[in-house]
Amino acid sequence: xxKLTPRMRNWLEGLGAHIGTATKKGFPTVIVVDSAKVEGDxxxxxxxxxxxxxxxxxxxxxNPRVALGPGGLGSIRAAYQFKGSARLEGNTLIVEVNEIYCxxxxxxxxxxxxxxxYESIIKFENTRWRDTGPPK
Amino acid sequence: MKLPKEIxxxxxxxxxxxxxxxxxxxxxxxxxxxxxSLFTDVYDDEFILIPDLFAVKTKINLNENRIGVVTIAYPxxxxxxxxxxxxxxxxxxxxxxxxxxxxxxxxVLRKWGDWEEREPFTSLPEDIRxxxxxxxxxxxxxxxxxxxxxxEESGRKIS
Numbered sequence: 001x002x003k004l005t006p007r008m009r010n011w012l013e014g015l016g017a018h019i020g021t022a023t024k025k026g027f028p029t030v031i032v033v034d035s036a037k038v039e040g041d042x043x044x045x046x047x048x049x050x051x052x053x054x055x056x057x058x059x060x061x062x063n064p065r066v067a068l069g070p071g072g073l074g075s076i077r078a079a080y081q082f083k084g085s086a087r088l089e090g091n092t093l094i095v096e097v098n099e100i101y102c103x104x105x106x107x108x109x110x111x112x113x114x115x116x117x118y119e120s121i122i123k124f125e126n127t128r129w130r131d132t133g134p135p136k
Numbered sequence: 137m138k139l140p141k142e143i144x145x146x147x148x149x150x151x152x153x154x155x156x157x158x159x160x161x162x163x164x165x166x167x168x169x170x171x172x173s174l175f176t177d178v179y180d181d182e183f184i185l186i187p188d189l190f191a192v193k194t195k196i197n198l199n200e201n202r203i204g205v206v207t208i209a210y211p212x213x214x215x216x217x218x219x220x221x222x223x224x225x226x227x228x229x230x231x232x233x234x235x236x237x238x239x240x241x242x243x244v245l246r247k248w249g250d251w252e253e254r255e256p257f258t259s260l261p262e263d264i265r266x267x268x269x270x271x272x273x274x275x276x277x278x279x280x281x282x283x284x285x286x287x288e289e290s291g292r293k294i295s
Binding site: 018025027029030032033034049050054055063065067068069071073076077079081103105106107108109128129 | 205216
């Protein structure tokens with residue numbers, strides 16, 4: 001099971017995410033939410049507007065797999081990609097993250113992080129970034 | 137579709153860290169992948185170009201399912217656009233006359249195959265600059281539709 005680090009939580013909660021969904025045949029639709037709430041080790045909750053629910057409802061019903069990229073400056077400063085399984089409860093999109101990747105352009109792109117020991121993920125972050133979340 | 141001038145101007149090469157976009161692709165059975173890019177340009181007002189810098193999973197998806205979505209990540213104020221359409225990659229080594237959605241590989245690679253000539257990566261802040269530059273080719277998205285991702289009107293078509 002994936003476990004988000006404090007830095008990952010802070011960026012997701014502070015700036016939300018671009019959320020990639022697709023039909024079961026792979027036709028993609030992206031929505032963007034500007035904040036999130038992280039619960040437990042790997043649950044990310046997004047509050048959606050009605051129009052966003054309408055846009056992705058069918059996709060989530062037929063194919064719950066989603067990919068998340070941190071929003072705003074997080075797209076490059078918090079170079080993570082989170083993949084998981086999503087469900088809608090009313091206007092809340094609940095994502096259980098089960099894969100975490102590095103998206104820093106270059107040779108580390110696509111490096112899978114959640115398979116590393118948790119301490120190694122923290123060390124990986126500490127040697128690449130000085131911040132612990134988005135600027136206040 | 138031809139993109140409105142406002143969108144072309146945002147996506148055209150200017151300064152290296154003036155715009156960040158996401159490119160979302162999917163496997164043929166619906167597993168998405170989303171990657172950021174600091175670099176975009178526009179060809180013929182309807183093709184979005186992105187250098188291929190280690191976009192491994194994106195290319196695996198595009199090899200089996202040629203569609204993608206570009207969304208503006210930063211700065212997004214007044215630019216909350218999602219641009220979707222046929223998407224492929226033109227790699228160094230393909231014949232000049234290889235064509236994707238009407239554009240020739242030779243034309244793309246001659247002009248954008250060495251992106252750094254047009255937009256120097258060295259001017260990027262060190263902590264976000266790729267450690268090694270090894271451009272494999274150019275990712276091309278022909279915009280077929282543009283929709284707003286503003287939450288309250290998400291999905292509304294922009295002509």
